[in-house]
Amino acid sequence: MKKILLIDDSDTYTWCLQKYLQHRGYPVKTACTLKEARAAIQEEMPLVVCCDLDLPDGSGMDFLDEVRAADKELPFILASCHDKDDYEQEAMRRGATLCMDKMKGLLLQDKLVEYAYRQLSGEKAPTFHKLLFVHSCFCSHYNKTDVEVQQELGIGRTSFYKMKKQALRSLGFYFYEIVVPQAKNKRFKPSLGVEEE
Known part of the structure; x- marks a missing residue:
């Protein structure tokens, strides 16, 4: 090889x-x-x-x-x-x-x-699209559809978003991820990085 x-x-x-x-x-x-x-x-x-x-x-x-x-x-x-x-x-x-x-x-x-x-x-190298994926760690406002899917699958929010990103990645999207923590009386400091598989 x-x-x-x-x-x-x-x-x-x-x-x-x-x-x-x-x-x-x-x-x-x-x-x-x-x-x-x-x-x-x-x-x-x-x-x-x-x-x-x-x-x-x-x-x-x-x-x-x-x-x-x-x-x-x-x-x-x-x-x-x-x-x-x-x-x-x-x-x-x-x-x-x-x-x-x-x-x-x-x-x-x-x-x-x-x-x-x-x-x-033997595949040709693709042109990847860059997708900015932004979500918050402790947000109480969810997309209703996402919550319903999580309940149907019986998985937590973190696992759900991981699966969602993997699915999009398989379609040719590449991620720059910003995680915004939300805690009371604290200023958030976004961290920018590339998620490892």
Whole structure:
């Protein structure tokens, strides 16, 4: 089985991604330099490439050019801490599939799993719609239909919303979730994040 190739000079960063992907059932190959990455590709073309922009012996952008010369369709994700505005347009012109912020780890993990799955199943990568899903933790005003469905299924509100989001995700929606806690005499502070499956 082909592997997901992770290229980053931070051992800790690649270790965390590797453990997550392996837990999901995807084999992983790691490289700390472009030299190691080139050797890995010569040995076997990967399933997906996730490459840092800045590496000790060169740029991820240059490695992108090398990969595109050999394979035009291979999913190639450039991950960096730099502002995407500084490099995204050039990267996409040169054939990058996605440019992502390394600090948005959960989203990056999801995208790696998504592209690996689609490569294995032969499906084309979809265009995901982004849906802002807002709900409150302790709200007494429910949508009557939602409550009725919860009662029929015999499940709680949290489980119901989880099922609802999974159903929408299967239709191609991707979630940025804001949870607004409502407690008396307290100011709420929304937390913005991507829900992990």
